Amino acid sequence: MRTIDYHQERHMLHITLGPERPVDPEQDELGRDRVGFSPTMSDLALYDANHGCWKLGPRANKERYMIVSFDGIVRQAIEIDSIEPVARGNRSVVNGEILREGHPVFEKYVGKTSPVQGVRNPVTYFEDDVDGKPCRCGCGGSVSSKDFLPGHDQTALHERVKQIGTVAEFLDWFDVVRGTKTVR
Structure with a gap:
């Protein structure tokens, strides 16, 4: 687990997904066969399909949590353990733990309207006080x-x-x- 500096401004990483679509595992940096969201996906399948390959700058390394939304609704929340570059390209993969009921981030966001709406870039940040002081x-x-x-x-x-x-x-x-x- 990494150390978080709580004296920094607190924001949260937000990823907007499109509908589930197949990808060629031979061409995908993580060997995935699909990306995006489908209501039939389990939590693990959703995480596996979407925790990388994102264009993330240094700002992402300051974040503790990531939420993933589709169609204006937050579908998953992740506590970030690490962010690492993928083997090829200038993209990154977010590694972390899928949050469950009872966790404050899950309770505040999952299944509810996304705090980020109508943006073109799938990677955004928003201010959050869920783990404020x-x-x-x-x-x-x-x-x-x-x-x-x-x-x-x-x-x-x-x-x-x-x-x-x-x-x-x-x-x-x-x-x-x-x-x-x-x-x-």
Whole structure:
């Protein structure tokens, strides 16, 4: 499993599939005999047919999850273990674990309307907070990037200043704590 930096902006990789179609295993980089979506596919067959060969840039390596949609509905969610180049060409294969009921990403997306609609490129990214972290101000909100919801850094700072007293008293206290000023 790879290490995820939760201080980076959180996005999710999204792949839009077409209908199932046959491909020549001799010509396919992964030796597949089909790609795309069919309602008769098992979860494993859907994964095997569609976890590669995608044109992915370095941005994909920052993502923890991938969702796959067809006809505007999310059909599968994957927790990404690795992204590797295929033997030929400039495409990549996404290796990971198929998520099941009970996982927050599965529950939020699978079987529901895709958060990405009407795009021409089958590979897209969207902002996601499903594995967000709490806003540092203590409001109970969730952030998918940085440490605070917009403006909440100032709220947190001013709440702490009030605990000391005035802004001047806070500055004096801070300087004493830091050792840059002595108490008079």
